[in-house]
Structures are given as structure tokens and as C-alpha cells.
Amino acid sequence: MTEYGELKTNLEPGDYIVVGRDDEARSEQKIKVEAGQTYSPLFTLNAGTLVIHPHASQGSEISGEARVDFNYPGGNTTHYGDAKATVPAGEQKVTVQIGAGTATETVQLAAGQTVEKDIIVGVGHAMLNAYYTAGGDKADNSGIGFEIVKAKKKIDGSRESVEHSYGPDSKFWLPPDDYVALTTLDLAVVEQPFSINAGDNQDVKVALDAGVLAMSAPGAYSIEVFSSKKDIEGKRKSLGLSYGDSWQQTIPAGDYVVVRHMSDQGQDKEMPVTIKAGERSEITVQ
Structure with missing residues (x-):
């Protein structure tokens, strides 16, 4: 891909390296500047453009919470939400993360090409709150702690920790699985099992019985x-x-x-x- 741009500057006579760059793509040239001469170097970046639209689940809107990692020949860069990057041509590895879920795809990108792609992570959304009793007052306390662990125990009896957050209305994006919400408020500790499917939007209410x-x-x-x-x-x-x-x-x-x-x-x-x-x-x- 050849990019044209114009930058005018006066240089003292001598040897220089001039770098042309567009986003993550770059090319450089050595030039010898002589008095009274005008130079117009032309850069060939050998690059293409990737446009990634991240989605939490099939049919969902583009996620503004997504992290998009581009791994291109010779380097990497990270964008958030709807992502666009100009990168060196070749094999591209793109990883999209939304909460605890990730999806990775490999894209072949030719010089001068623009590839636009939707990547679906396949996660569900859960919002957690604690209540002193089932159907009673909400525990509106910033000291509430929620830790999400996998329901299935390891051979030693422990559970894999997935995510954690503090305060009411704690939000989690989770891959489909069975989970347990470990909820802590002062001396009260409660385990609340729940399950998530891709595309879910759940309100998980934890009764502290406290x-x-x-x-x-x-x-x-x-x-x-x-x-x-x-x-x-x-x-x-x-x-x-x-x-x-x-x-x-x-x-x-x-x-x-x-x-x-x-x-x-x-x-x-x-x-x-x-x-x-x-x-x-x-x-x-x-």
C-alpha cells in the first residue's frame, strides 16, 4: 500500500533517515541532502487496514467495552470498542476480550487491502446485587464484594476464580458456564450459584439472610x-x-x-x- 502525505521542512545538508508512518505501518529511507535541492521521497508501506467490530453475542450491538488486540508481523497494538488499525501486511492475529470471555481469529491481510470483520466473543451479562433478605432491602454498600468462581470444583476442592468486583450493581461478562457468586459484606459470606448462556442479561439477587x-x-x-x-x-x-x-x-x-x-x-x-x-x-x- 502506498501512502501519500506532504511534509515540508528545511534541512541542513547531510545524511538523514526519513520515516513514513501510518498508524502501525512504517517505512524508512536514507537520503542525502545537498544545498539548494528539493526532495520528494515516496514511501511504500506494504500495509493494509483491519476494521474489527466486537460483539458480546450473536446479534448484539458493537461492544464499547471490548478490548481488541492486534498482533501483526513485527509488533502488536491494542484498541478498545469498534477498532480500526493500519498494520503491516501478512498474517494478523486478532483477539477480542469482553469481561472474562475472549475470541481469537487469524486474518490474512494483503498490501492495500481493507478487511472489515465482526468478531463474536459469546458471553452473557450478569448484574449482581445483595439483599439483607430475599425480597427485602437492597444492601447499598460500597463494601460489598462479589467474586465469581466456577461451580465445578478442582480435585483439591478449590474453585477457579473468574472475576471480582465491589459495590452494588456489579456487572460481569461471562462465558457460558455454571458459576458461584461468593458475596461478602462485613461478617456475612454467602454462596449463590447461577448459570450463564451467551446473550443472557441476568439480574442475580443474592440473599444474605443477615x-x-x-x-x-x-x-x-x-x-x-x-x-x-x-x-x-x-x-x-x-x-x-x-x-x-x-x-x-x-x-x-x-x-x-x-x-x-x-x-x-x-x-x-x-x-x-x-x-x-x-x-x-x-x-x-x-
Whole structure:
């Protein structure tokens, strides 16, 4: 492909290298400049143009969230959304990524040719939110964490992590598969299974079955929450600890013991509390 452009400049006599470039394609020439002479170098870039339209699924609109990686002879470049790149002729490897999904295609591009191509990644969309109870109030808290893992466990019992995000209305683009949403808000941790097909647009609602516990302990060095039930050795499981004399946490519905720790030994005090899903409890340990 031959590109014409015009750049006028005055140069001192001498030897130079002049580079012609269009996007990712380039060519260079050595010229010897002599006084009083005019030079008009012509560059042959041996390049073509690739136009890539990325789609999340068949029939969907062009995705503005897509990452498009061009791997061309001698280099690579990355564009986002609807992508156009002028690159050296030859075999082109184009990879489109939308969320956790990718699709790769190989394109043969001749010099002077323009190739326009739609690439379909084949992912579905899921938006996740957490609720204190099923059908109850939405947990509109930036501290909510969502981790998407594959439902199928590995031989060691672990699951492959796919994506993660924080806050309400967390959005994920996922390849077709079975997944589990690990949702965390303070002391509440819930697993919510769901499945995705290409082209899906799902609202995944996670029920935390939890309430909010606001704790006050005047003069406390720290506040600690324990499960109410003791193990066979007579010990309670600690669920969390915070330094200071006040603390608020989202916590699964159930029975607990809140302990006020003081700086001086022998001054600790505890109070039992029952948490109901979707309700707020306020206690003062004195």
C-alpha cells in the first residue's frame, strides 16, 4: 500500500533517515541532502487496514467495552470498542476480550487491502446485587464484594476464580458456564450459584439472610464478636474484632456474644445478642 502525505521542512545538508508512518505501518529511507535541492521521497508501506467490530453475542450491538488486540508481523497494538488499525501486511492475529470471555481469529491481510470483520466473543451479562433478605432491602454498600468462581470444583476442592468486583450493581461478562457468586459484606459470606448462556442479561439477587449489628462499649479497648455456641473444649469461635469503643457490622441471622475488651485485665464484659435477618440491632456493653 502506498501512502501519500506532504511534509515540508528545511534541512541542513547531510545524511538523514526519513520515516513514513501510518498508524502501525512504517517505512524508512536514507537520503542525502545537498544545498539548494528539493526532495520528494515516496514511501511504500506494504500495509493494509483491519476494521474489527466486537460483539458480546450473536446479534448484539458493537461492544464499547471490548478490548481488541492486534498482533501483526513485527509488533502488536491494542484498541478498545469498534477498532480500526493500519498494520503491516501478512498474517494478523486478532483477539477480542469482553469481561472474562475472549475470541481469537487469524486474518490474512494483503498490501492495500481493507478487511472489515465482526468478531463474536459469546458471553452473557450478569448484574449482581445483595439483599439483607430475599425480597427485602437492597444492601447499598460500597463494601460489598462479589467474586465469581466456577461451580465445578478442582480435585483439591478449590474453585477457579473468574472475576471480582465491589459495590452494588456489579456487572460481569461471562462465558457460558455454571458459576458461584461468593458475596461478602462485613461478617456475612454467602454462596449463590447461577448459570450463564451467551446473550443472557441476568439480574442475580443474592440473599444474605443477615441483619446489622451496631455495638457500643464505652471505654473499650476493642470489641469482639463470638458465636454463641461453644465447641467441645468450651471455646467460642471468634468472628471478628475491631479496636475502639464502637463498631457496626452486617452479620448473618443467629445468636452471638459481644465482648467488650478493656485495657486492664479482668474488666472484660460480654452480652448475648440475637440478630434477625433484615433488621437492625443496637446494643451497649457496659
